[in-house]
Amino acid sequence: MIENEIARKYGQAIFELASEKEKIEEVNNDLQLLRDTIKESSDFKNLLYHPRIESEKKKEVFFKIMGDEISELTAQFCQLLIDKRRITSLNAIARDYELRLKEFSKILEVELKAAIELPDDLIEQIRIKLANILDYKVELNTEIDKDLIGGIRIKIGDKVVDGSIKAELENLQKRLEQIPVSKLGVE
Template sequence: MLNVQLARKYAQAIFEIAREEDKLVEYGRELAEVCTGIESVPAASAFLSNPQVETKARKELIGKLFEGELSPHVYHFLLLLVDKRRFGLLPAIEAEYGRLSNEARGILIADVTTAAPADDGQQEAIRAKLAQLTGKQVQLRLHEDEDLIGGVVVKIGDRRIDGSVAGRLETLKKELLANK
């Protein structure tokens, strides 16, 4: 719980800087690239998160990897995380930053699960319908689950819309058992 709270505070800090500079998208992209890059090399991730490794050595690695590649504020933010021994929180910070950024820009992320891959037309139809329902711009995160049989399940935040065949069959089963 403490780590989640810390990640939120750090994410809020870099978010405020990005908002002041009108660079919400750029900072988000840079944070995501850093996370992806470091997670793709487990040894680098372990090295940067290891409290037994000297701060100077970890900062040197950050410098070699990212100096000149990132905006100055994001680069110095990474160095701050190293100084405060919070670099291991970077994935959680990046996720929270993304949430804050999307909220500020009026974007909702919808997790859409289908039984088979949704083609471009289906994706656009789902996106348009969700935008109409929510009044906001919607980005889709696509998932597949053959157990749905057909249809779609959409999750936006804590709301879940089940339009799947499996969901309808489960509802029908409950209704039939309730009428016994």
């Protein structure tokens, strides 16, 4: 919970600053590079995340490794994160930033689950239809979920449109359970 609040606060701050300086894409690329570097180098991650290593030492190593690879704006932002002991939230901040960039660019991530693998042309038709309905560019992430039995489930943010057979069966079961036994002719 606190991690999400930190990510929103710092993600918004860096996004607004990058927007003001017209460096939105550049900062996004920098943050993705940082995420990848931290993910790939456990030594670098351990140094940055270790609570007992002094901020000055962290910044020194950080700038030796990343100084020429990222913009000055991103480097200053990371220096602030180190000073405020928030560098461990970098991954969540980068994800928040990415979501803000997508919103700004009118790009929407949509999750589509189907019981079977759908043909590419059908997936493209669904993507186009959603883009037209939502008035956003749609990034469609597909996944196979055999538990659905048939049909599809679409998730957009925290909203779910469930057109699966599993959902229909569950709804039918709930309706049947609500019918009093006396109405079924059973005593």
